[in-house]
Amino acid sequence: MHKSTISRKIFVFGNALLLTIITLLGIIPFIHLAAISLSSNTAAMAGEVSLWPVGFNLDAYRYLGQKVEFFRSLGVSVERVVLGTAINMLLVFITAYPLSKSNDQFKFRTPYVWFFAVTMFFSGGLIPSYIIVKNTGLIDSIWALILPGALSVWNMVLMLNFFRGIPRELDEAATIDGAGQWRVLWRIYLPVSLPSIATIGLFTIVGHWNAWFDGILYLNSPAKYPLQTYLSTLIMAINSQMTSISIEQLKAMENLSEKTLRTAQIFMGALPIMVVYPFLQKYFVKGMTVGSVKE
Amino acid sequence: MKTLKKESILHLMLLPGVIVTLIYAYGPMAGLIMAFQNFEPLSGFFKSEFVGWDNFKYVFELPDFTQVLWNTIIIAICKMVLFLLVPLILALLLNEITKQWFSRVIQSAIFLPFFLSWTILGGVIIELFSLNGPVNGVIESLGMEPIMFMLNNSWFRGIVIGSDVWKGMGYNMIVMLAAITGINSTLYEAAEVDGAGRWKQMLNITLPGMMPILVLLGVLSLGGILNAGFEQILIMYNPTVYQGGDIIDTFVYRLGMFSMQFGPAAAIGLFKSVVSLIMVSATYYLAYKYNDYRIF
Numbered sequence: 156m157h158k159s160t161i162s163r164k165i166f167v168f169g170n171a172l173l174l175t176i177i178t179l180l181g182i183i184p185f186i187h188l189a190a191i192s193l194s195s196n197t198a199a200m201a202g203e204v205s206l207w208p209v210g211f212n213l214d215a216y217r218y219l220g221q222k223v224e225f226f227r228s229l230g231v232s233v234e235r236v237v238l239g240t241a242i243n244m245l246l247v248f249i250t251a252y253p254l255s256k257s258n259d260q261f262k263f264r265t266p267y268v269w270f271f272a273v274t275m276f277f278s279g280g281l282i283p284s285y286i287i288v289k290n291t292g293l294i295d296s297i298w299a300l301i302l303p304g305a306l307s308v309w310n311m312v313l314m315l316n317f318f319r320g321i322p323r324e325l326d327e328a329a330t331i332d333g334a335g336q337w338r339v340l341w342r343i344y345l346p347v348s349l350p351s352i353a354t355i356g357l358f359t360i361v362g363h364w365n366a367w368f369d370g371i372l373y374l375n376s377p378a379k380y381p382l383q384t385y386l387s388t389l390i391m392a393i394n395s396q397m398t399s400i401s402i403e404q405l406k407a408m409e410n411l412s413e414k415t416l417r418t419a420q421i422f423m424g425a426l427p428i429m430v431v432y433p434f435l436q437k438y439f440v441k442g443m444t445v446g447s448v449k450e
Numbered sequence: 451m452k453t454l455k456k457e458s459i460l461h462l463m464l465l466p467g468v469i470v471t472l473i474y475a476y477g478p479m480a481g482l483i484m485a486f487q488n489f490e491p492l493s494g495f496f497k498s499e500f501v502g503w504d505n506f507k508y509v510f511e512l513p514d515f516t517q518v519l520w521n522t523i524i525i526a527i528c529k530m531v532l533f534l535l536v537p538l539i540l541a542l543l544l545n546e547i548t549k550q551w552f553s554r555v556i557q558s559a560i561f562l563p564f565f566l567s568w569t570i571l572g573g574v575i576i577e578l579f580s581l582n583g584p585v586n587g588v589i590e591s592l593g594m595e596p597i598m599f600m601l602n603n604s605w606f607r608g609i610v611i612g613s614d615v616w617k618g619m620g621y622n623m624i625v626m627l628a629a630i631t632g633i634n635s636t637l638y639e640a641a642e643v644d645g646a647g648r649w650k651q652m653l654n655i656t657l658p659g660m661m662p663i664l665v666l667l668g669v670l671s672l673g674g675i676l677n678a679g680f681e682q683i684l685i686m687y688n689p690t691v692y693q694g695g696d697i698i699d700t701f702v703y704r705l706g707m708f709s710m711q712f713g714p715a716a717a718i719g720l721f722k723s724v725v726s727l728i729m730v731s732a733t734y735y736l737a738y739k740y741n742d743y744r745i746f
C-alpha cells in the first residue's frame with residue numbers, strides 16, 4: 156500500500172543497514188570474547204584476535220576443566236538459584252494473595268500494603284544493611300545472599316495486580332463449596348496464574364544468577380563465592396593493578412595476565428543465559444509490558 | 451466469628467513476608483541512627499556515642515565529596531536522557547521494518563545484554579577498550595595513538611554512560627514498541643488517504659501517540675537522580691579514574707567497608723535516601739497527576 160518512491164527505497168535500505176549494524180554491536184563483543192578464549196595465549200595478548208580465533212586451541216577450556224574455584228563457585232550459584240528462587244516465589248505468592256483481597260474481604264489490607272510499599276521508596280542503604288546482616292549472624296553464609304532479599308516487593312506488586320484480575324466469583328464459588336483460603340490459593344490461584352509465575356520466576360532466576368555484589372559484601376571466604384562473584388574478583392584484580400602507569404608498563408602488565416583463561420571463564424559465565432535466552436525472551440517481553448504499561 | 455477466622459489465616463500468610471521485611475528492610479532504616487553516632491561495631495547502635503550532625507558536617511567538608519556528588523548527578527542525568535532518546539529512535543526505526551523475522555532478530559540482539567550481569571559485561575567492556583583490544587586496534591590502524599580508555603577520566607565517564615545505555619536500551623525499546631502497537635491503526639489509514647507520507651505519519655501520529663509513555667518513563671526515571679549505577683562502576687573503575695567516575699555509592703562503599711568510617715558512610719547514605727525519597731514522591735505525584743499512574 157505504501158508508495159515505493161525512490162526516497163522511500165533509500166530510507167528502507169538505510170534503515171535496515173543501520174539496524175543491522177546496531178544488532179551486530181549487540182552480538183560482536185561476545186563473539187570477540189569467544190574468539191579470544193579459543194585462541195593461543197600469545198595471539199590473544201598481542202591483540203591479533205578479532206572475530207575469529209588465531210592459533211585455534213582448547214587449552215583455556217582444558218585448563219578451566221581443572222579449575223576447582225570455577226566449578227565450586229558454579230555449584231554455589233546453582234544452589235543459590237534453586238534455594239533463592241523457591242523462597243522468593245513462595246513468599247511473593249503467599250504475600251500477594253491476602254493483599255489482593257478487597258478491603259471488605261480483608262480489613263487490614265491497607266496498612267499491610269503501606270508497610271511493604273514504604274520499603275520501595277526508602278531504604279537504610281549499604282552500611283546499616285551490612286550491620287543488620289552481620290548482627291543476624293548471616294555473614295559468610297549463603298543465607299546472606301537469600302534472606303535479605305527474600306521478598307521482592309516489586310514482584311509482589313506485579314503478582315498482586317495479576318491476582319486482582321482473577322474473577323472474584325471463582326474464589327467465592329470455591330468458598331461456598333467449603334474451601335479455605337489455603338485451598339483457594341493452591342487449587343485455584345496457583346493454576347490460573349502459571350503464566351505470571353513463570354514470568355516473575357524467570358526474572359528471579361536471572362536475578363539470582365547474575366547477582367555478584369552481595370557475595371563480595373557478605374561473604375568472607377572465596378570458597379563460598381557464587382560464580383558471578385568469583386568472576387568479579389578476576390575482573391577487579393585487573394582493575395586494582397591499573398594505576399597511573401606508562402603505556403609500556405600497561406602493555407607489559409596486560410601481557411602477563413592469563414587472558415585466554417580469563418575470557419574463557421567470563422564466556423562460560425555468560426553462556427547459560429545466552430543459550431536459554433532465545434527461548435525465554437517472549438516471556439520476558441510479556442512480563443515487562445505487564446509491569447510497565449498501565450492497564 | 452467466621453470472618454475473624456478467615457482473616458487470621460490471611461495474617462498468617464503475610465507473617466513470613468512481614469518478618470523478613472521487618473528485619474532486613476526496616477532494620478537498616480532503624481540502623482540509620484548510626485549516621486548521628488560515632489558508631490563503634492563493638493558497642494552497637496545502643497551504646498555508641500551520639501554526635502548530632504557531626505558526621506554530616508565531616509562528610510560535606512571532605513574535599514572529594516563535591517566531586518563525587520557532581521559525578522553522580524552528571525552521569526545519572528546523561529543516562530536518563532539517553533535512556534529515553536536512544537530507545538525512542540530505535541523503536542521508531544524498528545517500526546519501519548516490515549519483515550517480521552528481521553524485526554525479531556534485531557529485538558533479540560539489542561535486548562540480550564540486559565540479561566547479563568555487570569560482571570560479564572564489565573569484563574567484556576574492559577577487554578574491548580584495553581590497550582591491546584579491538585577498539586585500540588582500529589584506532590592504531592587509522593594511524594592514531596592508542597588511548598588508555600579505562601585510565602582516562604573523561605573517556606571513562608563516556609564508557610560508563612555508553613555501556614549502560616547499550617545494556618539497557620532493549621528494555622525501554624520494547625516498552626515503546628508496545629506503545630506504538632497500541633496506537634489506533636485507523637489513524638494511519640486516514641492519514642494515508644489525506645496523502646501524508648511515512649515521515650508525516652510518524653511526526654503527527656506515532657510521536658504524539660507515544661507522549662504518555664515517554665512522559666511516564668521520563669518522570670519515573672527522575673527518582674534515580676542519585677543512582678548512577680553502583681555495580682557497573684564498581685566493576686569497571688580503578689583509582690586513576692576516581693576523579694571522573696567515583697559516585698556516591700562507590701564512595702560510601704569504600705568509606706564504610708575499607709576505611710571503617712561507619713558513621714560518616716551511613717550519613718551519606720541517609721542523605722542519598724532522603725533526596726531519593728523526595729524525588730520519588732514528587733515524581734509519583736507528577737505521574738499520578740498527568741498520567742493517572744498508580745502502582746497499586
